[in-house]
Amino acid sequence: MSWCFAFRWDADEKVSPGSVLVLAAIAAPFQSTDLQRAIDEDHCINLLPDRILLVMPETQRDFVSGSMPAILQDRAFLRIVPQHTSISAAYFDQHGRCEAFESIAGPEAPWPDQPFEKLKAAGLREIFDRRQVLMRPSAGLHFEHPRGVHSRAFLRTANALVSGVEIEFVAMTLLDYLKGATNRIWLDTSSIAALAYAMIAIRLRFDPTCPPLQVGTFSSYEGLARAKFPQPEKSLFLISATASGTLPRKLMQRESVGKDRVVSIYSAAEKNADISFVSDVSSHPDIKSRDGRSMLEVFQPDDCPWCRDNSRLARFVSDQFLADVIRYETAPILVTDAPTGLHDIAEAFANQGVFTLQRTSTGGHRIWCELPSSTFDTKFGDALERIAQRYVTSATSHFIHLDDPASKQLAVKLSDLAAADLVHRPQLVAASDLHTIKADEAKAVIVIAACIGSGNALLDVSRELRDILKDKPRIYIVGIAKNAEATRHSALTNDLVFNKSFKHELVTIRRLVMPGGEMHAWRLEERFLRELAESMPGGSDGDHVRTFVDVRSEHLRAALFPAGQNLFLSSPNETPLALRDGFAFWNDKTSAAAASQGDVIATIASVLHNMRTASVTKLWATAFHVMLIEPGMFGRYNDGVIQAALLRAAHPHELNYAARSDLSEAMRRIIDRALVRWNAPQGEAALEFLLAMGTGRLTLQASDCHKLRAPEGSPAILRHMLEYAQSKVRALLDDAIPSA
Numbered sequence: 001m002s003w004c005f006a007f008r009w010d011a012d013e014k015v016s017p018g019s020v021l022v023l024a025a026i027a028a029p030f031q032s033t034d035l036q037r038a039i040d041e042d043h044c045i046n047l048l049p050d051r052i053l054l055v056m057p058e059t060q061r062d063f064v065s066g067s068m069p070a071i072l073q074d075r076a077f078l079r080i081v082p083q084h085t086s087i088s089a090a091y092f093d094q095h096g097r098c099e100a101f102e103s104i105a106g107p108e109a110p111w112p113d114q115p116f117e118k119l120k121a122a123g124l125r126e127i128f129d130r131r132q133v134l135m136r137p138s139a140g141l142h143f144e145h146p147r148g149v150h151s152r153a154f155l156r157t158a159n160a161l162v163s164g165v166e167i168e169f170v171a172m173t174l175l176d177y178l179k180g181a182t183n184r185i186w187l188d189t190s191s192i193a194a195l196a197y198a199m200i201a202i203r204l205r206f207d208p209t210c211p212p213l214q215v216g217t218f219s220s221y222e223g224l225a226r227a228k229f230p231q232p233e234k235s236l237f238l239i240s241a242t243a244s245g246t247l248p249r250k251l252m253q254r255e256s257v258g259k260d261r262v263v264s265i266y267s268a269a270e271k272n273a274d275i276s277f278v279s280d281v282s283s284h285p286d287i288k289s290r291d292g293r294s295m296l297e298v299f300q301p302d303d304c305p306w307c308r309d310n311s312r313l314a315r316f317v318s319d320q321f322l323a324d325v326i327r328y329e330t331a332p333i334l335v336t337d338a339p340t341g342l343h344d345i346a347e348a349f350a351n352q353g354v355f356t357l358q359r360t361s362t363g364g365h366r367i368w369c370e371l372p373s374s375t376f377d378t379k380f381g382d383a384l385e386r387i388a389q390r391y392v393t394s395a396t397s398h399f400i401h402l403d404d405p406a407s408k409q410l411a412v413k414l415s416d417l418a419a420a421d422l423v424h425r426p427q428l429v430a431a432s433d434l435h436t437i438k439a440d441e442a443k444a445v446i447v448i449a450a451c452i453g454s455g456n457a458l459l460d461v462s463r464e465l466r467d468i469l470k471d472k473p474r475i476y477i478v479g480i481a482k483n484a485e486a487t488r489h490s491a492l493t494n495d496l497v498f499n500k501s502f503k504h505e506l507v508t509i510r511r512l513v514m515p516g517g518e519m520h521a522w523r524l525e526e527r528f529l530r531e532l533a534e535s536m537p538g539g540s541d542g543d544h545v546r547t548f549v550d551v552r553s554e555h556l557r558a559a560l561f562p563a564g565q566n567l568f569l570s571s572p573n574e575t576p577l578a579l580r581d582g583f584a585f586w587n588d589k590t591s592a593a594a595a596s597q598g599d600v601i602a603t604i605a606s607v608l609h610n611m612r613t614a615s616v617t618k619l620w621a622t623a624f625h626v627m628l629i630e631p632g633m634f635g636r637y638n639d640g641v642i643q644a645a646l647l648r649a650a651h652p653h654e655l656n657y658a659a660r661s662d663l664s665e666a667m668r669r670i671i672d673r674a675l676v677r678w679n680a681p682q683g684e685a686a687l688e689f690l691l692a693m694g695t696g697r698l699t700l701q702a703s704d705c706h707k708l709r710a711p712e713g714s715p716a717i718l719r720h721m722l723e724y725a726q727s728k729v730r731a732l733l734d735d736a737i738p739s740a
Contacts, residue, residue, distance in 0.1 A: 003025060003028045003034045003038070003165070004023045004024055004025040004028075004034075004038055004165055005022075005023075005024040005026070005123065005163070005165040005166050005168070005169045006021065006022065006023050006024075006038050006041070006042055007021075007022050007024075007122070007123055007126040008020065008021060008022070008042075008046055008049070008126075009021075009022050009053070009119055009122045009123075010122075019046075019047070019049045019050055019051075020049060020050070020051045020052075020053050021039070021042055021046075021049035021051070021052045021053070022053050022055060022119065022122075022123065023035070023038055023039075023052065023053070023054050023055070024054075024055040024056075024123065024165070024168075024169050024172075025054065025055070025056050025060070025165075026055075026056075026057065026165065026168035026169055026171070026172050026202065027165075027168050027201070027202070027205070029060055029063050029067075035071060039052070043454065043456055045516070045517075046454075047454065047455060047456065047459055047491060047492060047495055048085070048456050048459045048460065048463075049085065050085070050086065051085065051086040051087075051088065051109055052085060052086070052087045052088075053087075053088055053089070053090060053119075054087075054088070054089040054090070054104075055089075055090050055092065055119070056089060056090075056091055056092075057091065057092060057093075057202070057205065057206065058091040058092065058093055058099045058100060059205060059206065060091070061089075061091050061100065061102075064089055064104070068087075068104050068105070072087075072104075072105050084106060084107060084463050084464065084466075084467070085105075085106050086103070086105075086106040086107050086108070086109040087103075087104045087105040087106050088101065088102060088103045088104055088109055089101070089102055089104055090116065090119075092116070092172060092175075093206070094175060094202075094203060094206035094207060095175050095176045095178075096120075096172050096173060096174070096175035096176050097116065097176065098115075098116035120172075120173045120278070121279060121280075123169055123173075124169075124170065124173060124265075124266075124278060124279035125279060125281070125284075127160045127166050127169070127170065128160065128266060128279065128281060128284075131159045131160045131162060131166075132159055132622075133155055133156060133157060133159050133160050133241070133266060133281075134153055134154075134155060134281075134284070134286055134287065134295075135153060135154045135155070135156050135159070136152070136153045136286070136295065136622070137153075137314050137622065137624035137625065141311060141312050141313075141314050141327070141624050141625070142304075142306035142307075142311045142312075142313065142314065143313070143314050143315075144301075144313045144314070144315045145298065146220075146221075146222055147221050147222065148300075148301065149298040149299060149300060149301075150298065150299050150300075150301060150304040150306060150307065150313070151243075151295070151296055151297060151298045151299070152293075152295040152296075152297075152306055153287070153295035153296055154296070155240075155241035155242075155243060155266055155268065155281075155296065156240075156241070157191070157192055157240035157241045157265050157266055158189070158191035158192065158240070160265075160266075161191070161192060161194050161195060167194050167195060167198050168198050168202065170195055170198075170265065170278075171195055171198035171199040171201075171202055172202060173278045173279075174195070174199055174238070174263065174265075174278060175199060175202060175203065177236055177260060177261075177263050177276070178199060178203060178236060179236075179260075181233075181234050182213065182234055182235065182236050183211065183213060183214065183231065183234045183235070184213060184214045184215070184216065184229075184230075184231070184234065184235040184236070185199070185200075185213055185214070185215045185216075185235070185236050185238060186215075186216050186217070186218055186229060186235055186236070186237045186238065187215065187216070187217045187218070187238050187240075188217070188218060188219070188220045188237075188238070188239045188240055188247065189217060189219070189220055189240050190217045191240065192238065192240045192265070193215060193217070195238070195265075196213075196215045196238065197215065200213050200215075220247065221247060224247075224250065224251070224254075229255060232255035232256070232257050232261070233257060233261070235257075235261065236261060236263065237251055237255075237257075237261060237262040237263070238263055238264075238265065239251075239262065239263065239264040239265070240264075240265055240266075241264060241265060241266040241267070241268075242264045242266075242267050242268070242269055242275070242277070243268045243269065243294075243296035243297075243298070244268075244269050244296075244298075245264075245267065245269035245271065245272055245274075245275045248262045248263075248264055248275045248276070249274070249275065252275075259274060259275055259276045260276060262275070262276060263276045263277065263278065264276065264277040264278075265277070265278055265279065266278075266279050266281050267279070267280055267281065267282065268281050268282045268284070268287055268294070268296050269282060270282050293305075314624055326624055326625070326626065326659075327624065327625045327626070328626050328628060328656075328659040328660050328663070329625070329626075329627055329628070330627070330628050330629065330630035330631070330663065331611065331618040331619055331627050331628070331629065331630060332630045332632070332633060333607065333608075333611070333629065333630070333633045333636075333637070333646075335584050335585065337607050337610060337611050337614075337618065338585050338606070338607050338610065339512075339513040339606055339607070339609075339610040339614075341510075341511060341512075342512075342513075342585060342603065342606055342607070343585075343586065343587045343590075344510075345510060345512050346585065346586045346587070346590050346599070346603060347586070347587060347589050347590045348379045348510065349369075349375070349379065349480075349599075350586065350590050350591075350595055350596075350599040351590070351591060351593075351594040351595055351596070351599065352372060352374075352375070353370065353372070353563040353564050353596055353598070354369055354370060354371060354372070354375070354564070354598075354599075355367060355368070355369060355564050355596065355598035355599050355601070355602035356368050356370060356560060356561045356562070356563070356564035356567075356596070356598040357519075357522070357560070357561045357564075357567055357598065357601070358559065358560050359522075359558065359559050359560070360518055362518065363523045364518030364519060364520050364522075364523055365518060365519045365520075365521075365522050365523070366453075366517070366518055366519065367482070367514055367515075367519075367598075367601070367602050367605060368560065369451045369480055369482060370406070370560075371406040371410075371450050371451055371479060371480070372406075375406075375479075376409060376410055376413040376479075380410075380413075380479060380509055383509045384410075384413060384414055384417055384509075385417055387414065387477060387507060387509075388414055388417040388418040388421075389421075391446060391475045391477075391505070391507070392414070392417075392418035392421075392422070392426070392446065393444065394422060394423065394424075395443045395444045395473075396418075396422075396426045396443070396444050396445070396446060397426055397427065397441060397442050397443040397444065397445060398426055398427050398428075398429050398437060398442060398445040398446070399411045399414065399415055399426045399427070399428050399429070399445070399446050399448060400429050400430075400431060400434065400445055400446070400447045400448065400461060400465075401428065401429075401430060401431065401447075401448045401449070402430075402431050402448070402449045402450070402457050402458075402461070403430050403431050403432050404450065406450035406451065406479075407448055407449050407450040408428075408430070409450070410448050410449075410450045410477075410479055411428055411448040412428070414446070414448065414477065415428060426445075426446070431457065431460070431461050434461065434464045434465070434468065437468055439468050439469070439470075442468060442469055442472060443472060444472060444473040444474070444475070445465070445469065445472070445473075445474050445475075446474075446475045446476075446477060447461055447462075447465075447474060447475070447476045447477070448476075448477045449476070449477070449478050449479065450479040450480070451478075451479055451480045451481075451482070452478055452480075452481050452482070453482055453483070453514075453516070454492075454516075455481075455492040455496075458476060458478075458492070458496060459492070459495060459496070462474070462476075462495070462496055471499055471500060471501050471502075473502070473504060474504040474505075475504065475505050475506075475507065476496050476504070476505065476506040476507065477507050477509075478506070478507065478508045478509065479509050479510065480509070480510045480511075480512060481508045481510070481511050481512070482511075482512040482513075482514040483511065483512075483513065483514070483516075489508075489511065492506075493506050512602075512606065513606050513609055513610050513613075514602070514605060514606055514609065515605055515608075515609040515649075519605075519648065519649070521647070521648040521692075521695070521697060522556055522567075522648075524695035524696075524697065525556065525569075525691055525695065526553065526556045526557075527695075528691060528694050528695050528724075529549045529552060529553065529556075530549070530553070531724075532545065532549065532694075532720065532721065532724045533545060533546045533549040533550075535724060536720065540716070541716040541719075541720065544715070544716040544717065545716055545717055545720050548574075548717045552569065561597075561598065563596055563598075564596030564597055564598020564599060565596055565597055565598070566597070567597040567598060567601060567644075567648075568597055568641065568644040568645075568648070568685075568688055569644070569687040569688050569691060570687070571640060571678075571683070571684040571685075571686070571687070572678040572679065572683065572686050572687060572714065572715050572717065572718045573678070573679055573715070574715075575684075576597075577597065577639075577640045577641035577644055577684055577685065577688075578595075578641060579592040579595040579599075579600055579639055579641050579642070580592055580639050580681075581593075583595075583600075583603075583639075583642070584637070585603050585604075585607060586603070597641055597644075597645075600641050600642060600645045601645040601648060601649060603645075604642065604645035604646055604649050605645070605649040608646075608649050608650060608654075619651075619654055621651075621653050621654075626653055626656070626659065627654070628653075628654055628655065628656060628657065628659070628663065629646065629650055629654050629655060631657065631663055631666040631667040631670060632666070633646065634646065634667075634670045635670060638681075638682065639681075639684070640681070640683075640684025640685035640688070641684070641685075643684075643685040643688065643689075644685050644688040647685075647688050647689065647691075647692040647697065647698060648688075650697075652696065652697045652698075652699075655692065655697060655698040655699065656699050657698070657699060657700055657701075658699040658700055658701045658702075661701060664700045664701040664704045665704060667698070667700055667704075668700055668704040668705075668707060668708065670689075671686075671689045671690075671693075671700075671708060672707075672708055672709075674686040674689055675708060675709070675710055675711065675714070675718070675722070676711055678711070678714050678715070678718055686718060687717065687718060687721060690718070690721040690722050690725050691721070691725075693705065693725040693728075693729070694721065694724060694725030694728050696728070702729055705725075705726055705729045706726055706729070708722060708726070709722075710722050710723075
């Protein structure tokens with residue numbers, strides 16, 4: 001559970017240059033490990049920040065001053081936070097205003113005039129986007145509000161209130177409206193009650209003698225006509241969200257109170273000078289439709305343009321949406337879904353043990369690239385020669401390489417290629433030894449990385465070189481850049497090449513689209529197999545299953561799957577899953593004979609990720625429209641190793657075939673065929689299908705799940721994995737049915 005709300009604040013350059021990582025700890029004090037974890041989690045998603053800003057109540061100031069010196073000496077902390085990163089703290093008072101600011105570590109970073117409101121607005125906007133407060137159904141659907149009007153989209157603040165630390169942050173932004181005489185908080189919906197109680201709790205931390213506040217609800221438009229508010233002048237009215245400002249204006253007029261007594265959390269009203277709100281989202285780019293009409297504009301049923309276009313209605317009562325409008329559709333996986341350049345990547349690096357899985361510190365896994373030294377001659381040779389001719393000059397004083405062996409080998413190769421044309425060979429320096437470079441001896445430098453993901457290691461080098469080289473030229477050479485999104489690579493490029501007088505350069509030899517973050521199928525497998533082994537009785541079947549689990553567990557506990565093998569369960573006859581010729585996403589020049597399982601999952605993960613993130617997406621999920629992988633794809637791509645990669649790389653909601661009876665039946669037939677033909681190529685992935693069911697990553701309707709049968713004579717591991725997976729489904733059903 002997180003102790004803080006973390007978000008990025010790209011402040012105006014005049015106010016605070018660079019990207020600021022804000023860690024807002026509204027309630028709980030933190031420990032060294034908490035701070036490390038929060039920063040490390042942010043690094044998995046974003047580039048390294050220029051500044052870290054702690055936002056805390058002023059009552060924690062002494063605690064921060066006393067604990068930070070020890071934290072700053074912690075080696076684990078220093079590994080993830082470079083010494084040149086500015087760390088500072090802003091302390092707020094009982095009214096949610098910035099009371100004090102102090103620089104804690106790193107370069108001095110003065111806090112400018114009146115920025116705290118901008119910081120709060122940035123945090124609220126982050127929650128708005130992160131939690132999808134703007135509810136937009138998919139094409140062919142629109143909303144019917146409880147009062148009968150229609151709109152294309154809807155603001156649902158309850159979505160923003162799912163995380164305790166985020167609720168506390170929103171509550172902090174509202175503290176200024178809790179005047180001394182306030183004795184009641186009225187809510188337009190009970191779904192934001194947590195917010196009111198968080199406000200009360202924060203205020204009590206500042207002043208335990210504060211009088212108690214009552215909290216009530218008036219049920220928005222439907223309840224306003226009959227609601228009675230004693231002492232409205234001593235009440236604070238919280239409106240979850242307003243699209244036009246109508247409800248807060250009605251309240252102010254009816255109760256004769258000023259706008260400081262009626263506050264909307266989110267407001268999309270274009271004319272809003274006469275109402276109060278904490279976050280203005282009227283200019284949010286997603287609120288305008290393509291024809292320029294506001295997605296939140298409401299229409300009477302007879303005048304609704306969406307109804308005239310035969311759009312279906314998504315009805316809701318109070319805060320609850322009716323589930324019968326959710327659409328589940330399927331998407332095929334086509335050769336054209338592969339990202340640009342995937343054929344070339346496969347041709348260059350498949351069959352060499354380059355791609356595998358690495359276990360992370362949290363127990364998840366991520367795709368890992370391990371480049372052998374032969375790569376630099378056979379795959380990068382021509383490109384490296386061109387780079388040496390173009391970028392290595394007599395002014396090049398140093399080759400700086402990242403600390404991994406592959407980056408060092410790449411630097412040596414580049415140095416050898418350039419040596420014939422140079423009088424003095426540039427000095428090779430590891431990134432960890434940058435402090436040995438003398439500023440007066442450094443001229444132009446080349447920074448070399450064999451393979452990057454987030455690019456944080458390059459950014460570390462870039463920041464340290466600023467002090468050593470000032471504005472002297474730098475060239476960054478990257479062998480493979482595996483990025484989750486094109487925008488991430490663009491952001492990294494902008495950070496690396498930025499310079500006041502001229503731009504540095506970034507040269508990437510190969511780019512690969514790959515999902516960021518962790519993959520969890522292997523962690524779930526480990527737990528499932530452990531529970532399966534524990535459930536087994538004695539006897540030969542039990543011994544067989546426990547031996548199978550023990551061998552598999554050894555592979556799962558490894559920090560790295562060697563040579564990209566043993567990523568998947570074997571076939572039921574204990575043959576490793578292998579690729580046959582004709583893999584659709586590789587060209588004819590790429591042989592399947594020596595392909596590793598790592599090569600296959602890297603390919604499939606890249607294709608699925610491209611289907612989720614390309615300009616025309618095919619796999620997505622909203623509250624009203626979910627795209628599933630078409631069951632027939634497990635027949636089209638019928639190599640067991642490809643099926644296993646699909647099951648592991650897909651998101652669980654993309655395999656939720658229980659949502660539609662026809663899809664569940666179709667998927668059941670595919671799994672049934674694999675079980676029946678367990679000793680043939682068509683049944684290679686039988687255990688992978690059962691594992692996906694047992695861990696909840698693939699779901700069928702209960703009736704279809706329990707129709708599955710293991711044929712007579714099949715191995716004990718197949719029979720008992722099926723039984724245990726079916727028992728897990730029964731347990732879920734039993735939990736969902738209340739006892740009489």
